[in-house]
Amino acid sequence: GAGVSQSPSNKVTEKGKDVELRCDPISGHTALYWYRQSLGQGLEFLIYFQGNSAPDKSGLPSDRFSAERTGGSVSTLTIQRTQQEDSAVYLCASTPTGAAYGYTFGSGTRLTVV
Amino acid sequence: DQQVKQNSPSLSVQEGRISILNCDYTNSMFDYFLWYKKYPAEGPTFLISISSIKDKNEDGRFTVFLNKSAKHLSLHIVPSQPGDSAVYFCAAPSNSGNTPLVFGKGTRLSVIA
Numbered sequence: 413g414a415g416v417s418q419s420p421s422n423k424v425t426e427k428g429k430d431v432e433l434r435c436d437p438i439s440g441h442t443a444l445y446w447y448r449q450s451l452g453q454g455l456e457f458l459i460y461f462q463g464n465s466a467p468d469k470s471g472l473p474s475d476r477f478s479a480e481r482t483g484g485s486v487s488t489l490t491i492q493r494t495q496q497e498d499s500a501v502y503l504c505a506s507t508p509t510g511a512a513y514g515y516t517f518g519s520g521t522r523l524t525v526v
Numbered sequence: 527d528q529q530v531k532q533n534s535p536s537l538s539v540q541e542g543r544i545s546i547l548n549c550d551y552t553n554s555m556f557d558y559f560l561w562y563k564k565y566p567a568e569g570p571t572f573l574i575s576i577s578s579i580k581d582k583n584e585d586g587r588f589t590v591f592l593n594k595s596a597k598h599l600s601l602h603i604v605p606s607q608p609g610d611s612a613v614y615f616c617a618a619p620s621n622s623g624n625t626p627l628v629f630g631k632g633t634r635l636s637v638i639a
Contacts, residue, residue, distance in 0.1 A: 416569070445626050454532075454631035455570070455615060468626070503569055513560065515627065517569025 416518035418504050424524045425494055433489040433521045437506030444487050450500040462510045494525045529553045530616055532630035541639045545603040549616030556618040561601050564613045606637045
């Protein structure tokens, strides 16, 4: 597609449930990033995939969070045993090569944990 | 600890006037800075950037100024338009020349007609 696509756009889940958020990057972009924006906060880096390299997981807030990127394309962010503090907008971005310029963000998934 | 700080959560400006959004950073190794703009329910979009070898970069109504000694940059929008109302994020690569970007908390700009 022409842009980064994220699904679902909104997700309401009960505390303790697992959720999966999906990101389709721009075709051919080798780098993919997950960020989240909690209420009143900036964009918090979560995880970064670059080509076939091991992902940079340094931003994941706890072991309940994991992500994978299959075939160098689609990525899934999984949050297990969701907590209320996980409520945020989860944003995915991709870039052609991993350079600082050229981030294209998706519209995000708004996750609400009730 | 925040490496990129935007200390003003919001700013209101009248249409036609200048908007000045500020950003401070702590890491003197940062060599590239970017501004992103975000509308509600949309992802951030790139607006303008500046390399540390420059002190100014201009693109139409948008100008970014960099003061390395003060570790401060600012985004000027002139004249401001109602369509500029959005949240503006300052960002820098966490490692020299590499990603991921580190973002500030953003400043919500409201341009009043």
